[in-house]
Amino acid sequence: MATSDVQRHAQNGNGESDSFALSMIWPMVRAGLWGFTAYFAVAWITAMLAHTVIVNPLPATLGYVAGLIGWIMGSGIWEGWIRRAFGGEEAPALTGVERYFRFSSDPKATATRYVVFNIVAFLFAGLAAMMIRIQLLTPDSTKWWLSEIHYNQTFGIHGLMMLLAVAASVIVGGAGYYLLPLMLGVRNVVYPKLLGLSWWLLPPAAVAVFMSPLIGGFQTGWWGYPPLAQNSGSGIVFYALGAATLLTSSVLGAINVVGTIVYMRAKGMSLGRIPMFVWGLFAAATIMVVSAPATFTGTLMDLSDMILGSHFYTGPGGHPLAYDDQFWWLFHPEVYVFVLPAFAAWLEILPTAAQRPVFARNWAIAGILGITMIGPMVGVHHFFTAVSPARMPIFMTLTETISIPSGFVFLSALGTLWGGRLKLSSPALLCLMAMMNFLIGGLTGIFNADVPADLQLHNTYWVVAHFHYTILGSVIFTWLAVLYWWFPKVTGRMVNEAWAKFHAWWFFVFFNMTFLPMFYLGIDGMNRRIAVYLPYLHSVNFFVSISAFFLGAGFIIPGVNLLWSAFRGSKATQNPWGSKSLEWHSVSPTPYTVFPEGREVVVVGPNDNYAAGASEPFVWVPTTPGK
Amino acid sequence: MAMEKSGSLMDPASERAKRGAFFFLMLFAGIIAAAWDLARFVWGGTGIPKEADFGLGIGMGVLMLLSIAPMWAARRKLDRGDETGALGNFSALLIVSLIMLAGIVYGWRAVPIGTGYGGIFDVTSGWLGLYFVGGALALLASVMKGKRVPQRFKDERWVAYNVLSFWGFLVTSWVIFVLIFYVA
Numbered sequence: 001m002a003t004s005d006v007q008r009h010a011q012n013g014n015g016e017s018d019s020f021a022l023s024m025i026w027p028m029v030r031a032g033l034w035g036f037t038a039y040f041a042v043a044w045i046t047a048m049l050a051h052t053v054i055v056n057p058l059p060a061t062l063g064y065v066a067g068l069i070g071w072i073m074g075s076g077i078w079e080g081w082i083r084r085a086f087g088g089e090e091a092p093a094l095t096g097v098e099r100y101f102r103f104s105s106d107p108k109a110t111a112t113r114y115v116v117f118n119i120v121a122f123l124f125a126g127l128a129a130m131m132i133r134i135q136l137l138t139p140d141s142t143k144w145w146l147s148e149i150h151y152n153q154t155f156g157i158h159g160l161m162m163l164l165a166v167a168a169s170v171i172v173g174g175a176g177y178y179l180l181p182l183m184l185g186v187r188n189v190v191y192p193k194l195l196g197l198s199w200w201l202l203p204p205a206a207v208a209v210f211m212s213p214l215i216g217g218f219q220t221g222w223w224g225y226p227p228l229a230q231n232s233g234s235g236i237v238f239y240a241l242g243a244a245t246l247l248t249s250s251v252l253g254a255i256n257v258v259g260t261i262v263y264m265r266a267k268g269m270s271l272g273r274i275p276m277f278v279w280g281l282f283a284a285a286t287i288m289v290v291s292a293p294a295t296f297t298g299t300l301m302d303l304s305d306m307i308l309g310s311h312f313y314t315g316p317g318g319h320p321l322a323y324d325d326q327f328w329w330l331f332h333p334e335v336y337v338f339v340l341p342a343f344a345a346w347l348e349i350l351p352t353a354a355q356r357p358v359f360a361r362n363w364a365i366a367g368i369l370g371i372t373m374i375g376p377m378v379g380v381h382h383f384f385t386a387v388s389p390a391r392m393p394i395f396m397t398l399t400e401t402i403s404i405p406s407g408f409v410f411l412s413a414l415g416t417l418w419g420g421r422l423k424l425s426s427p428a429l430l431c432l433m434a435m436m437n438f439l440i441g442g443l444t445g446i447f448n449a450d451v452p453a454d455l456q457l458h459n460t461y462w463v464v465a466h467f468h469y470t471i472l473g474s475v476i477f478t479w480l481a482v483l484y485w486w487f488p489k490v491t492g493r494m495v496n497e498a499w500a501k502f503h504a505w506w507f508f509v510f511f512n513m514t515f516l517p518m519f520y521l522g523i524d525g526m527n528r529r530i531a532v533y534l535p536y537l538h539s540v541n542f543f544v545s546i547s548a549f550f551l552g553a554g555f556i557i558p559g560v561n562l563l564w565s566a567f568r569g570s571k572a573t574q575n576p577w578g579s580k581s582l583e584w585h586s587v588s589p590t591p592y593t594v595f596p597e598g599r600e601v602v603v604v605g606p607n608d609n610y611a612a613g614a615s616e617p618f619v620w621v622p623t624t625p626g627k
Numbered sequence: 628m629a630m631e632k633s634g635s636l637m638d639p640a641s642e643r644a645k646r647g648a649f650f651f652l653m654l655f656a657g658i659i660a661a662a663w664d665l666a667r668f669v670w671g672g673t674g675i676p677k678e679a680d681f682g683l684g685i686g687m688g689v690l691m692l693l694s695i696a697p698m699w700a701a702r703r704k705l706d707r708g709d710e711t712g713a714l715g716n717f718s719a720l721l722i723v724s725l726i727m728l729a730g731i732v733y734g735w736r737a738v739p740i741g742t743g744y745g746g747i748f749d750v751t752s753g754w755l756g757l758y759f760v761g762g763a764l765a766l767l768a769s770v771m772k773g774k775r776v777p778q779r780f781k782d783e784r785w786v787a788y789n790v791l792s793f794w795g796f797l798v799t800s801w802v803i804f805v806l807i808f809y810v811a
Contacts (some may be wrong), residue, residue: 058716087775310746
């Protein structure tokens with residue numbers, strides 16, 4: 001079937017109905033079946049041969065690898081990619097709703113699965129956060145709630161999942177992979193199958209981390225620091241394997257992002273005309289490709305110490321501090337992987353909301369790229385308490401330098417608003433709230449980077465407050481903004497504005513009531529990662545916990561709102577926000593083939609010129625048949 | 628169920644894009660290999676234990692250097708449009724990759740993993756072994772596709788080019804490995 005036929009077929013909604021339900025459900029069921037079967041078969045055989053039990057590190061590791069392969073093969077990758085690559089029968093790609101439930105090379109389906117996965121991961125990791133706050137309702141809750149060991153497991157799972165299964169992909173995965181081709185004027189990314197694979201790596205990794213308590217859990221928090229890791233319970237192998245798999249998933253997406261931007265832009269889309277959001281994706285992807293290897297190797301060396309008998313970080317010849325360097329080489333700039341797409345989303349949403357061009361656009365791009373370049377060099381500030389004095393001033397200076405390019409982006413956003421007539425829609429409101437939160441998170445980060453202050457604040461609740469302001473306060477607020485902003489593009493319907501704004505204020509108020517007191521707790525001497533604390537800290541902790549429960553419960557509102565609006569929301573026009581950006585120049589909801597056969601877009605001007613009477617930035621030209 | 632064949636408008640990247648973007652994948656893989664190589668000096672010091680199998684390492688290095696010949700021959704044939712002719716060279720590289728895998732596993736017996744040098748040697752060569760597994764599978768896929776569906780092999784020439792580029796990456800990675808672990 002030619003693609004033009006597919007277009008008509010998909011647009012008319014005349015998909016054949018035979019075996020429809022089965023075709024939707026079967027790949028997921030098969031993937032799970034093959035995954036679990038492979039896991040238990042290999043883990044069991046290994047345990048038998050190694051004269052050990054199935055939950056020991058080696059059987060768990062080999063079982064995980066087998067289970068991962070079984071899962072991705074069952075998802076449809078075998079007939080959709082592998083078999084064909086070896087010269088086998090060419091399986092047709094499904095273009096209907098079935099593609100959302102199996103391996104697919106359609107980036108829109110992949111991105112939609114990312115959104116669903118992120119929401120589910122956020123729910124479970126959020127429940128872990130609620131368990132943590134229940135624990136801290138009283139100074140010692142170990143008698144009636146979690147033991148110290150289970151408390152450690154809980155905050156480790158919460159941290160790892162919130163960072164790698166939520167923050168790392170909420171904007172890049174859900175919005176980025178959907179919008180990248182649309183914003184660049186192409187029908188797909190450079191390696192669509194690789195992008196499809198990236199999502200299928202997520203569920204097994206998340207299941208492994210969430211299930212790690214079943215094989216002993218891990219005590220290290222989300223860092224996995226040796227030598228505690230080696231004495232931490234077998235669950236640490238699920239931590240290491242899950243983290244490595246999640247990183248691999250991010251890298252597969254990053255390679256697609258960079259390759260697509262470099263090689264597949266529409267005609268006339270020079271570097272200066274690339275949308276701001278795409279610049280944010282480019283920066284995040286660059287960090288992943290360049291910085292992930294160091295952390296990837298550290299994680300695998302940690303694992304090697306546990307299952308192969310090497311001594312990279314343990315024993316007389318081990319260098320545990322080397323792990324810290326490797327770990328933070330990526331995981332500090334990983335914060336920018338989260339936040340740079342959020343910055344870029346502000347600069348995509350606010351100009352439209354204010355009907356003003358991006359202020360100092362080139363400086364904003366320079367800021368984004370500046371953060372990208374400096375980011376990987378600053379990780380040592382996470383362990384000032386463990387390094388020689390010679391390293392301190394160097395990394396203090398480098399870290400504080402980050403403020404300068406960050407300031408470029410902030411000033412660009414503020415300058416864009418200046419003199420504009422801001423239409424305060426829920427996405428714009430959430431962007432402003434995210435900016436406010438990030439300002440607090442960023443300013444308090446300067447104290448963490450400053451050696452004398454850091455030696456006092458290190459490992460206290462000050463740090464917990466700081467990074468929640470940057471990640472939850474900035475990235476997750478922006479995630480909601482992004483979901484609301486591009487919701488009409490994906491579904492053809494509007495989100496209920498009243499409920500969206502109500503929740504935005506709910507979120508803002510209870511977020512600040514939860515995390516602002518943590519700065520005080522940190523200064524007042526409360527260490528992080530402790531299940532039992534001194535009684536004088538009780539009243540503030542009690543207040544924080546109650547606020548956190550309201551904060552967590554509030555997420556029912558956007559959950560219901562998004563679901564309800566997807567089916568019952570008011571119908572959206574093609575370009576409800578009045579944006580000049582290219583993605584709004586196609587039909588909403590986006591059809592399977594977003595740019596139809598027979599014409600292509602040529603960029604002839606900037607996509608943020610909102611002056612009265614400004615010409616359209618895009619023209620459509622006919623193409624030769626078949627293209 | 629609406630269906631679409633692969634290789635249609637919904638995979639619009641040009642051959643230039645498919646081949647060019649592959650660089651980023653190799654860049655990522657290369658940085659990992661470099662990280663392992665550099666780690667040799669952290670954990671293995673600068674000395675080379677006498678148990679290290681120098682002959683095996685150099686022999687495998689020479690084999691990889693010799694494999695440049697079929698790699699270039701295959702590339703020239705692809706440039707000329709002689710895709711079928713390149714399959715013999717792909718098969719030769721496949722055999723080399725299997726020999727390399729066997730050599731890597733055999734090399735693990737020399738120095739115990741519990742020592743600094745042995746640990747980083749085994750992990751680094753093991754990681755490069757994973758690259759060889761990937762290379763062998765890609766070569767096997769190319770050979771099978773070239774024989775079973777020659778037209779598709781020709782239409783998707785970028786895949787064959789990328790496989791050869793990856794082989795060039797493997798040669799480079801292995802030579803650097805030999806220099807660092809057996810010579811430096």
